Amino acid sequence: MNFKVTDVEQFQAQKQFIDTAIVPLLQLDFAEQGMKQSSSAGEYLMSLTNFIEQQFKGRIMLLPPFSYTVNTKSETLPTTIEQELKDAGFKSIIFVTCDHSWTEFKEFLNIIWLPPIPLESMDKSVKQRILEDQLKQVIPNLTNIWV
Amino acid sequence: MSKNRVTRRQFLTYTITGVGGFMAAGMLMPMVRFAIDPILQTKEEGDFVQTSQKAAEITEVPVKVDFSYEQTDGWYKSEVADAAWVYREGDQIVAISPVCKHLGCTVNWASDPTHPDQFFCACHAGRYEKSGVNVKGTPPLGPLDMFEVAENDGFLMLGKKIANTHSN
Numbered sequence: 352m353n354f355k356v357t358d359v360e361q362f363q364a365q366k367q368f369i370d371t372a373i374v375p376l377l378q379l380d381f382a383e384q385g386m387k388q389s390s391s392a393g394e395y396l397m398s399l400t401n402f403i404e405q406q407f408k409g410r411i412m413l414l415p416p417f418s419y420t421v422n423t424k425s426e427t428l429p430t431t432i433e434q435e436l437k438d439a440g441f442k443s444i445i446f447v448t449c450d451h452s453w454t455e456f457k458e459f460l461n462i463i464w465l466p467p468i469p470l471e472s473m474d475k476s477v478k479q480r481i482l483e484d485q486l487k488q489v490i491p492n493l494t495n496i497w498v
Numbered sequence: 499m500s501k502n503r504v505t506r507r508q509f510l511t512y513t514i515t516g517v518g519g520f521m522a523a524g525m526l527m528p529m530v531r532f533a534i535d536p537i538l539q540t541k542e543e544g545d546f547v548q549t550s551q552k553a554a555e556i557t558e559v560p561v562k563v564d565f566s567y568e569q570t571d572g573w574y575k576s577e578v579a580d581a582a583w584v585y586r587e588g589d590q591i592v593a594i595s596p597v598c599k600h601l602g603c604t605v606n607w608a609s610d611p612t613h614p615d616q617f618f619c620a621c622h623a624g625r626y627e628k629s630g631v632n633v634k635g636t637p638p639l640g641p642l643d644m645f646e647v648a649e650n651d652g653f654l655m656l657g658k659k660i661a662n663t664h665s666n
Binding site for chain 2: 409490
């Protein structure tokens with residue numbers, strides 16, 4: 352499910368099935384050297400989370416990405432979001448990010464960190480294959496959280 | 499000069515009829531074109547999409563065939579990626595849509611080790627027979643959709659989605 356009206360209606364009707372929220376955490380970097388890299392990471396993160404949503408549509412709701420800059424980044428962001436989503440009825444909340452600094456929260460939050468892969472230079476079929484490979488790496492994380 | 503030379507009156511009558519005829523045609527032609535437009539419109543829905551799967555290489559074991567088509571949403575055109583599970587049944591090719599009938603996840607062939615001959619949906623453990631018919635007692639309430647199948651130059655082509663023709 353995506354965060355749009357038709358899907359949200361379905362979520363509210365079927366809360367016992369759609370019990371997982373995916374929250375992409377995206378760092379925006381506007382520095383001369385970092386901007387291109389950060390946009391590439393964002394593109395990758397969005398393609399991958401959309402692909403995960405497509406595969407597990409009936410159990411997952413993909414939220415719009417939470418973006419922050421170096422200065423607006425807040426350490427309490429994920430814990431606050433998690434609490435609010437739990438109150439809304441989600442059982443598991445999974446954060447997907449390319450920003451390595453979140454891995455230190457791994458102990459008490461479900462954080463999946465992935466090194467960004469530059470998809471922009473790739474052919475469509477190669478891109479599809481890479482996303483499938485990446486998905487295969489994410490699936491064990493998901494099933495671990497679900498059992 | 500010949501005997502039946504054209505009089506001024508005749509000449510004017512012919513000219514006006516001719517020019518008037520052209521003008522009337524110029525007005526009527528677009529009207530007629532508009533009126534019969536629905537017939538001339540090419541039907542986009544139901545067109546077959548070419549895949550890269552060779553029809554001869556399809557076996558009785560379902561394989562995943564990816565394909566994509568263009569979708570127009572208002573003025574925004576986008577390329578939509580879709581997939582089908584394709585296998586041979588007798589001399590026919592069957593293409594099953596991977597979209598779970600429960601809540602729309604993507605099902606996979608034999609991804610559940612305890613049921614290697616079924617389609618499996620990892621979200622809520624929904625299962626389907628190879629024919630796409632849902633296994634009773636699992637969450638899905640209906641069979642998986644199928645695609646219309648055709649062949650072109652030895653390659654598989656997939657058409658629009660149809661209801662599953664296998665009966666329970």
